[in-house]
Amino acid sequence: MSLILQFALNGLIAGSIYALVASGFSLIYNTNKFMHFAHGISVVVSGYILFSLFSLINLNFYLSLFSAPIYASFIGFLIFRVIYLPLQKRKASNIILLIASISTLILFQNLILLFFGANVKDIGYLEIKQGIDFYGATITPMQIIIILTSLVFFIFLYIFMNKTKLGRNMRAVSNNKELASVIGINERRISDLSFFIGSFLGGVAGVLIALEQNITPNVGVFLIIKGFTGAVIGGISSVPASVLGSYILGLVENFGIAALPSGYKDAISFILLFLFLLLKPEGLVSLRRKK
Amino acid sequence: MAEKAEKSDDEEEKEEKPKENKKSKKAEGETKAQEKEKGNSAMSVAVIIIIVLLAGYVYMGVSGNSIFPVQQNPDKSQIKIGFMGPLTGDAASYGHGIKRGVDLAFKDSGLENVKIIYEDTKCDGKEAVNAINKLINIDGVVAIVGEVCSGATLAAAPVAEENKIVLITPSSTSPGLTKAGDYVFRTIPSDTLQGKFAANLIYGMNITNLSILYGNEEYGIGLKDSLKEDFEILGGKVVSAETFERGSTDLRTQITKIRSSKPQAIYIVSNSPDSAVAALKQIKQLGLRVKLFGSEGLKGPEVASEKSAQGLIITSVSAGTTKFVEEYYDEYGLAAEPFSPQGYDAFTALAKTLKEGASTGDQIKENIYKLEFDGASGKIAFDNNGDVSGNYDVYKLGNKTFVLQQYGEFG
Numbered sequence: 001m002s003l004i005l006q007f008a009l010n011g012l013i014a015g016s017i018y019a020l021v022a023s024g025f026s027l028i029y030n031t032n033k034f035m036h037f038a039h040g041i042s043v044v045v046s047g048y049i050l051f052s053l054f055s056l057i058n059l060n061f062y063l064s065l066f067s068a069p070i071y072a073s074f075i076g077f078l079i080f081r082v083i084y085l086p087l088q089k090r091k092a093s094n095i096i097l098l099i100a101s102i103s104t105l106i107l108f109q110n111l112i113l114l115f116f117g118a119n120v121k122d123i124g125y126l127e128i129k130q131g132i133d134f135y136g137a138t139i140t141p142m143q144i145i146i147i148l149t150s151l152v153f154f155i156f157l158y159i160f161m162n163k164t165k166l167g168r169n170m171r172a173v174s175n176n177k178e179l180a181s182v183i184g185i186n187e188r189r190i191s192d193l194s195f196f197i198g199s200f201l202g203g204v205a206g207v208l209i210a211l212e213q214n215i216t217p218n219v220g221v222f223l224i225i226k227g228f229t230g231a232v233i234g235g236i237s238s239v240p241a242s243v244l245g246s247y248i249l250g251l252v253e254n255f256g257i258a259a260l261p262s263g264y265k266d267a268i269s270f271i272l273l274f275l276f277l278l279l280k281p282e283g284l285v286s287l288r289r290k291k
Numbered sequence: 292m293a294e295k296a297e298k299s300d301d302e303e304e305k306e307e308k309p310k311e312n313k314k315s316k317k318a319e320g321e322t323k324a325q326e327k328e329k330g331n332s333a334m335s336v337a338v339i340i341i342i343v344l345l346a347g348y349v350y351m352g353v354s355g356n357s358i359f360p361v362q363q364n365p366d367k368s369q370i371k372i373g374f375m376g377p378l379t380g381d382a383a384s385y386g387h388g389i390k391r392g393v394d395l396a397f398k399d400s401g402l403e404n405v406k407i408i409y410e411d412t413k414c415d416g417k418e419a420v421n422a423i424n425k426l427i428n429i430d431g432v433v434a435i436v437g438e439v440c441s442g443a444t445l446a447a448a449p450v451a452e453e454n455k456i457v458l459i460t461p462s463s464t465s466p467g468l469t470k471a472g473d474y475v476f477r478t479i480p481s482d483t484l485q486g487k488f489a490a491n492l493i494y495g496m497n498i499t500n501l502s503i504l505y506g507n508e509e510y511g512i513g514l515k516d517s518l519k520e521d522f523e524i525l526g527g528k529v530v531s532a533e534t535f536e537r538g539s540t541d542l543r544t545q546i547t548k549i550r551s552s553k554p555q556a557i558y559i560v561s562n563s564p565d566s567a568v569a570a571l572k573q574i575k576q577l578g579l580r581v582k583l584f585g586s587e588g589l590k591g592p593e594v595a596s597e598k599s600a601q602g603l604i605i606t607s608v609s610a611g612t613t614k615f616v617e618e619y620y621d622e623y624g625l626a627a628e629p630f631s632p633q634g635y636d637a638f639t640a641l642a643k644t645l646k647e648g649a650s651t652g653d654q655i656k657e658n659i660y661k662l663e664f665d666g667a668s669g670k671i672a673f674d675n676n677g678d679v680s681g682n683y684d685v686y687k688l689g690n691k692t693f694v695l696q697q698y699g700e701f702g
Contacts, residue, residue: 003547003551006577007544010541010544013541013543014541117383117384118379118380118383118384118387119384119592120564120565120568120593122568122593122596122597124598128572128575128576128598128599129575129576130575130576130577130578131577131578138577138578140576143576209540213541213569213572214565214568214572216381216538216565218380218381218538218565219540222539222540254543254544257545258544258547258548261533261534262534262535262545262548263507263534263535263536265539266536266539
């Protein structure tokens with residue numbers, strides 16, 4: 001019993017990080033209608049900024065912690081303005097944007113490698129010790145913070161998207177760009193905003209994973225793959241669905257290797273991705289069906 | 292640094308903006324399209340320059356080469372030696388350590404007319420095959436030091452064999468490499484030896500229930516198999532063996548499974564520092580209080596500075612003779628890194644054959660089999676399979692440094 005609970009907790013912790021990445025990815029996808037794989041950069045940049053500010057410059061921990069995702073959101077915004085927007089202006093197809101986003105991801109990964117080296121960077125703020133006993137399962141305070149933080153952000157995001165004018169405008173743009181611009185919504189501003197918010201969420205995932213595990217230049221690529229998989233499973237055209245899909249991915253992965261040999265962990269997530277793309281490309285939660 | 296990068300992005304953007312404005316304000320008519328095209332092409336030139344510059348920085352960063360190498364009397368008789376290893380990616384720290392060892396050996400060999408060509412392979416089999424083909428067919432190398440990871444070396448070995456070019460690896464320990472071919476050598480002993488050594492060491496400490504956590508690749512599987520076999524011959528029991536993909540940092544479920552199998556000790560096989568550090572942290576977080584052992588892949592600065600890793604016992608191939616360690620420190624200001632003495636020896640072996648007058652792959656191969664010398668990692672002599680025998684040391688991690696232990700009766 002406690003073993004099952006432990007697997008569930010492991011899945012939830014992994015799922016929370018995936019979901020933070022997926023929510024930003026899906027938000028950007030919905031407003032801009034292309035795959036922003038360079039989203040992984042905001043995760044990894046945020047982790048490295050936390051590392052630089054706190055571990056290298058010795059800035060106050062909380063100041064570093066809270067400013068890192070803000071920098072990440074600016075980086076996301078700049079990627080949009082400097083790379084995607086000029087391409088979009090030239091009527092580049094989504095494939096071009098996709099290729100651009102992948103190359104940006106690789107470029108930034110290598111820039112980080114250049115500046116920081118390939119070594120594992122440890123923030124070293126939290127002491128690693130045995131977690132708290134929770135009905136026979138073990139969980140560390142940091143892991144509880146991860147689960148709660150992501151939940152808080154999802155609630156904020158939900159309120160923003162549904163209760164504020166700006167959020168409703170954003171949804172309008174994602175539903176129908178032309179119609180939205182006809183009724184006077186500034187599409188560019190909504191795109192900017194989506195990159196800001198999406199990258200901020202990615203940045204939050206970055207600082208959490210830097211604190212909980214460690215940070216290396218490869219984290220971004222790894223997490224964007226998982227986030228993308230989670231988003232596809234849930235339904236990429238809806239942010240809450242992507243979040244749900246990511247939690248499911250985390251749980252399935254961890255329960256899967258509880259039963260199967262652990263070497264199949266990535267195989268499980270990719271088989272899941274494959275099955276969804278093949279059989280249910282719209283994801284678990286389909287928006288179209290509701291209409 | 293990241294802040295700086297961001298600032299420069301900002302500037303770039305500011306520079307681009309006025310251009311856009313200008314563009315949109317241009318007069319209509321025929322000229323408009325032309326002007327626009329001009330503007331566009333000017334901008335694309337600027338973008339290309341920036342990309343080339345950035346790529347250049349990255350290239351300089353990873354290879355340590357100058358972007359415009361100064362040709363020193365291009366000479367057709369120049370002999371080229373290839374180097375392939377991970378200079379980027381999660382195993383890059385090994386690659387750089389080995390590269391430093393190779394460079395030092397090159398310096399010490401005093402060979403002129405020899406040039407080393409570096410290829411980054413990221414410890415990836417596909418990249419290794421591309422790199423070896425490039426080195427052999429385009430650069431025309433006569434021998435290659437590399438690859439670093441067993442899987443990548445095994446992928447590249449058939450190409451070396453086919454082209455009759457010597458491939459000498461400083462760090463691939465997979466037992467599978469023993470039979471990889473006549474042209475494939477290594478300056479590090481096979482893991483069948485390390486498995487046996489580790490089994491004796493662990494069993495000798497009165498541990499009978501062992502768990503193995505290993506990387507899901509050639510190196511991990513090879514060492515796991517030989518350790519399991521030898522440990523069970525001794526009378527111990529491997530109660531669980533869990534695996535992870537290289538570079539993955541979420542090993543909680545694997546560790547949960549290990550925890551439920553109630554081992555007395557865990558032996559970790561990893562050549563990815565990311566995963567090794569994550570594993571050690573999560574073992575502690577999940578409250579698994581057992582003795583921890585590891586393969587030499589864990590013997591790096593990342594693991595050493597990890598607080599939760601203190602007390603870890605490592606079985607490792609030679610970390611280099613005192614002379615090598617001192618020379619390395621004088622040259623680089625660094626403690627000798629994992630596999631850098633083996634890298635030094637791999638290049639030295641090639642250098643010795645070149646000095647004896649070998650110039651083709653065949654000649655180098657013949658001469659290498661006859662070599663015997665005292666290298667940076669100890670005595671080097673290759674058997675019929677191109678393997679070396681070797682002794683292992685035991686290190687214990689304490690106070691953020693690996694301390695050599697005396698376990699004379701083992702091994």
